[in-house]
Amino acid sequence: MNNRTDVLVIGGGATGTGIARDLTLRGVDVTLAERGGLSSGTSGRSHGLLHSGARYAEADGPEARSCLEENRILRDIAGECVRETRGLFVQLADDDPAYFEAKRAACEDVGIPTEVVDGESAREAVPGLAADVERAMWVPDAVVAPSRLVAANAADAREHGARVRTHAPVTSMTVENGQVTAVTLGGDADETIRPSYVVNATGPYAGQIADMAGVSVAMRPTRGVIVSIAYDGLEPVLNRCREPDDGDIVVPHDGEAVxxxxxxxxxxxxxxxxxxxxxxxxxxxxxxxxxxxxDSERVRTWWGVRPLYEPDEAARGGRGISRGFHLLEHADEGVENCCSIVGGKLTTYRRMAEATADLVCNRLGVDADCETAERRLPGASDPSRLDEFVRQFDGQGPTDADLVRRE
Known part of the structure; x- marks a missing residue:
């Protein structure tokens, strides 16, 4: 079966479904293809933190500001995809107090609201917090359920005409005269798509998809382990206030902590x-x-793979530096109707999608503005409806398996 579409979006995580939603709201005909169920890659295998920007404030002010803005937008549009928890950056006795001060000052510069409290006040707010917490800083972090968020974006895209193909891996691409003219999907789809434009939003797999089109995207994927434990009563996200390192975040869930x-x-x-x-x-x-x-019971353990862009990592010099995104056009490599969106993080998926949709609409001659910052996601006020979307798209990732109702 041969199907024509304005835009083929490859990748069914937050960014890919966000792009599909944004484009369909602008009147663009979209097909989205995901090799597994939605959220089966990076988006569904995160720790689920909705960044306030505080984690990146001293390293990258503009990116921290983007996180803060998107945090506020998602609280408005995503409803039951987000849990209001706040976040607490804690300084232990062995942690550098100068780092704490630098982060506090950077948050102030960015506009991130903070409140510094002493160790005793922090322990009153968080029972069980370590005795050697000397001080802490409240920030507007929150928790996001990525399976719900991704499925809601896909559902809105579908409602506005998108065709969402899950379990549909890309098996080949045909490039003729500087254009991707055909993309073959295997799995449940078993069809050939004839797109006017192709968006590669496949996260750590972006290099592999780019290779099929005869272009290059240099990735440096890194793995990270997440452990969910049985833990009742934790309210805020806990962040260790030090240079980013292993084991520096605890994210609260209902009856569990990640x-x-x-x-x-x-x-x-x-x-x-x-x-x-x-x-x-x-x-x-x-x-x-x-x-x-x-000493808490381990409920489940999983690994996620970060979609890091090699040139950016090489320039920045290592872990913990801000995770900005990169929108790559491939016209200079001889393929005019293809781009790749890489890097970034779950919190800024909507902004990544907006930038990509702006580019695609420009290339297709579509004059329409982005609406995703103002329009609430379908089911935002109804968790049962959100969970039904997750089931429809086989979109359950491990991050929020304890939060999303199965039936």
């Missing part, structure tokens, strides 16, 4: 070691903030 994470470069995002030392180190380091997590 501990993260490590950062180890991998060659293949589908085939990599899952090392026990990563689990043990993550738990040990998180227990420095919240000691009882060391």
């Amino acid at each position: 501990l993260g994470t490590t950062s180890v470069q991998v060659d293949d995002p589908d085939d990599y070691e899952q090392a026990d030392w990563e689990i043990e180190r993550t738990i040990e380091e998180c227990a420095a903030m919240l000691p009882s997590v060391a």
Whole structure:
């Protein structure tokens, strides 16, 4: 079967479904293809933090400001995809107080609301917090359920005419006269798409998809372990206030807490070691903030792979520096109707989608503005409807498996 479409979006994570939603709201005909169920890649395998920007404030003010803005937008449009928790950056006795001060000052410069409290006040707010917490800083972090968020974006795209193909891996591309003229989907789709434009939004797989089109996207994917434990009563997200390192975040869920994470470069995002030392180190380091997590029951463990862009990583020099995104056109490599969107993070998916949709509309001659910052997602006020979207798109990732109702 041969199907024509204005835009083929490859990748069914937050960015891909966000792009599909944005484009369909602008009247563009879209087909979205995902090799598994939605959220089966990076989006559904995160720790679920909705960044306030505080984590990046001293390293990258503009990116921190973007996080803050998108945090506020998602609270408005995403409803039950977001849990209002706040966040607490904690300074332990061995942590550098100058780093705490630098982060506080940077948050003020960016416009991130903060409140500094002493250790005793922090322990009153968070029972079980370590005795050697000397001070802490409240920030407007929150928690996002990525399975719901991705499925809601896909549902809105579908409602506005998009065709959403899950379990439809790209098996080949045909490039003729500087254009991608055909993309063959396998799996459940088993069809050939004839797009006017192709968007590669496949995260850590962006290099592999680019290769099919005869272009290059240099990726440096890194794996990170996430451990979910049985833990009642934790309200804020806990962040260790130090240079980013293993085991520096604890994210609250209903009856569970999610501990993260490590950062180890991998060659293949589908085939990599899952090392026990990563689990043990993550738990040990998180227990420095919240000691009882060391003895809590482990509910589930998973790894995610970050879609890091090699040139950016090389220029910035390592872990912990802000994760901005990069929108790459491939016309200078001889393929005029194709772009790739890489890097970024879950919090800024909507902004990534808007930038990509702006580019695509410009190339297609579509004169329409982005509406996604103002329009609420379908089902935003109804968790049961959101969970039904997740089921329809086979979109359950491990991050929020305890939050999304199965039936």
